[in-house]
Amino acid sequence: PGASYAEKDGTFTNTERRVQRVQKAIDPVGEALPDWQIICMLAKKMGAAGFEFESPAQVMEEIARLTPSYAGINYARLEQLGSLQWPCPTPDHPGTTYLHKGKFTRGLGKFFPLEFKEPAELPDESYPFTLTTGRLMFHFHTGTMTRRSKKLASEVPEAYVEIHPDDAHQIGLNGHKRVRVTSRRGQIELSVRVTPNIKPGVVFIPFHFAEAAANALTNAAIDPTAKIPEYKVCAVKMEPVA
Structure with a gap:
């Protein structure tokens, strides 16, 4: 089995291009091994050469040799500086804070005009509100990890729908704390938050809560070009519920 995040050394590169050291807190439990060792073992079993690494630091050294944007990154520099952002092409390079400063790599930006296309399903007399879904800061995707954390779960413990005060008046909320949200595909019940921060006619539901799954409502119509639902x-x- 693979070692957990707390049981292995290595590096972590985030979407800011920042490379940071990861240091194990404990040794792997039982027969668990770091990922790099498992990959090396599999490669050798398949007859591949070049997998004679003895540490994750050696893996990083090969990455630096083969990838110009990582050429100046090694464990010693990461431990001294805390982190480096690629491109970092030489051992004395400070890293690149802004990837596209002043201009893009290929020059000026290129813009393409597009013709607006309406959503496949628009509000009507029977379904008068537009639902949009999204993320919250404290949860990730369906919450299978973050909702197991007492601290994160306490920040947003349950699903909710955000609606504008005008819409709350329109549906006769009158102090009710929960609503039933229904689409042509399904319905869910959840608590309601009335806020002027959302546009009238639009409602927002985070999609992290299986017990009030936002995607039970959403439309699976496919974009003809990107093939994205x-x-x-x-x-x-919407209607108030007791």
Whole structure:
């Protein structure tokens, strides 16, 4: 089995291009091994050469040799500086804070005009509100990891729908704390938050909560070009529940 994050050394590169050291807190439990060792073992079993690494530091050295943007990154520098951002092409390079400063790599930006296309499903008399879904700071995807954390779960413990005060008046909320949200595909019940921060006619539901799954409502219509389901917009109706 693979070692957990707390049981292995290595590096972590985030979406800011920042490379940081990861240091194990404990030795791997039982027969668990770091990922790099498992990959090396599999490669050798398959007859591949070049997998004679003895440490993750040696793996990083090969990355630096083969990848110009990582050429100046090694464990010694990471431990001294804390982190480096690629491109970092030489051992004395400070790293690149801004990847595209002043201009893009290929020069000026290129813009393409597009013709606006309406969503596959728009509000109507039966379903007068537009639902959009999204993320919260404290949870990740369906919450299978973050909702197991007492601290994160306490920040947002349950699903909710955000609606504008005008819409709350329109549906006769009158102090009710929960609503039923229904689309042509399903319905869910959840608590309600009334806020002027959302546009009238639009409602927002985070998609992290299986017990009030936002995607039970959303529309699976496919974009003809990108082939992406239209999960971010559909028509719904709402009614207060006790």
